[in-house]
Amino acid sequence: MAGGLAVFHIPVIETESMEPTQNVTEFILLGLCHNEMLQPVCFVFFVLLYIATVLGNLLIIVTVKKSQYLKSPMYFFLSYLSFVDMCYSSVTAPKLIADFFVERKTISFEGCIAQLFVIHFVGCTEIFLLTVMAYDRYIAICKPLHYTTIMTGWVCGSLVMASWVGGFVHSIVQTLMVIQLPFCGPNEIDHYFCDVYPLLKLVCTDTYLVGVMVIANTGMISLTCFVVLVVSYVIILVSLRTHSSEGRRKALSTCASHIAVVIMFFGPCTFMYLRPSTTFSEDKMVTVFYTIITPMLNPLIYTLRNEEVKNAMRKLGSRKVTLGVK
Numbered sequence: 626m627a628g629g630l631a632v633f634h635i636p637v638i639e640t641e642s643m644e645p646t647q648n649v650t651e652f653i654l655l656g657l658c659h660n661e662m663l664q665p666v667c668f669v670f671f672v673l674l675y676i677a678t679v680l681g682n683l684l685i686i687v688t689v690k691k692s693q694y695l696k697s698p699m700y701f702f703l704s705y706l707s708f709v710d711m712c713y714s715s716v717t718a719p720k721l722i723a724d725f726f727v728e729r730k731t732i733s734f735e736g737c738i739a740q741l742f743v744i745h746f747v748g749c750t751e752i753f754l755l756t757v758m759a760y761d762r763y764i765a766i767c768k769p770l771h772y773t774t775i776m777t778g779w780v781c782g783s784l785v786m787a788s789w790v791g792g793f794v795h796s797i798v799q800t801l802m803v804i805q806l807p808f809c810g811p812n813e814i815d816h817y818f819c820d821v822y823p824l825l826k827l828v829c830t831d832t833y834l835v836g837v838m839v840i841a842n843t844g845m846i847s848l849t850c851f852v853v854l855v856v857s858y859v860i861i862l863v864s865l866r867t868h869s870s871e872g873r874r875k876a877l878s879t880c881a882s883h884i885a886v887v888i889m890f891f892g893p894c895t896f897m898y899l900r901p902s903t904t905f906s907e908d909k910m911v912t913v914f915y916t917i918i919t920p921m922l923n924p925l926i927y928t929l930r931n932e933e934v935k936n937a938m939r940k941l942g943s944r945k946v947t948l949g950v951k
Contacts, residue, residue, distance in 0.1 A: 655816070664725045686704050694937050705754060707923070710924075717917065742799075743796075746796035750788050752891075753788035766861050802835055803824055826904065843898040847898060851891045858880060893911045
């Protein structure tokens with residue numbers, strides 16, 4: 626090229642920003658107990674807890690269904706609470722028990738998401754159901770003359786259905802937030818089941834917004850329902866001043882059982898989810914308490930402090946013995 630300057634055009638290849646890809650097909654659960662010597666002890670302990678949970682809650686369900694003396698809305702809700710507790714414990718306990726004798730505790734990606742969905746579905750349903758039970762006690766104690774007209778069978782069924790629907794909607798939102806996140810690196814979950822915060826630690830992108838949404842979704846539901854429960858029981862306790870001593874004693878006995886269950890369930894839930902997206906070493910023990918211990922204690926709390934339930938169980942037992950003799 627005489628008298629000219631050769632110009633070379635170097636083609637520029639525009640590269641698309643590389644998005645984190647989903648390449649995790651399974652997760653490894655680090656479990657609850659890392660001491661091999663304690664594995665058999667933990668196995669026996671949690672097997673006994675799980676058996677007690679299933680049998681205790683099943684006994685309440687059968688007693689309420691079979692007894693002709695436990696037909697009030699309170700026992701209708703109690704039977705559903707027992708069913709929810711039994712499901713709640715069954716989401717985590719069998720896997721935890723089986724993993725005590727497995728060196729590599731794995732769960733598929735799909736199984737992990739399914740466990741996350743079910744645990745939040747059943748857990749949030751229990752939150753709403755406990756709130757419904759407080760409403761039932763409020764009507765029974767504060768508006769006794771209108772109790773039968775307000776708490777009809779249709780209303781009770783609708784409240785239980787609303788609790789299940791509310792739990793389902795909450796869990797769908799929670800699961801969709803997690804399932805769209807990219808898991809492209811580590812796959813070890815420092816927990817014994819799949820929960821939101823342990824999973825967020827494995828995400829290879831910023832999870833601040835998701836953490837805020839978890840607080841808004843799970844944390845605020847727990848806190849709001851807990852505040853509603855506290856307010857309702859304050860109103861109930863104030864109204865009891867006008868009742869007779871016998872009526873006050875019976876109402877306090879029933880309410881005390883419910884308050885104990887509420888504190889045991891809402892306390893750990895609020896600690897777990899009404900905080901920034903982080904994990905603590907105490908999280909596993911706190912989670913064990915409200916997923917395994919509390920569902921086992923609920924039948925004991927409601928039966929030991931309730932003479933009607935204990936009498937119905939005795940009559941149900943004596944009737945079966947009589948039928949067996951015949």
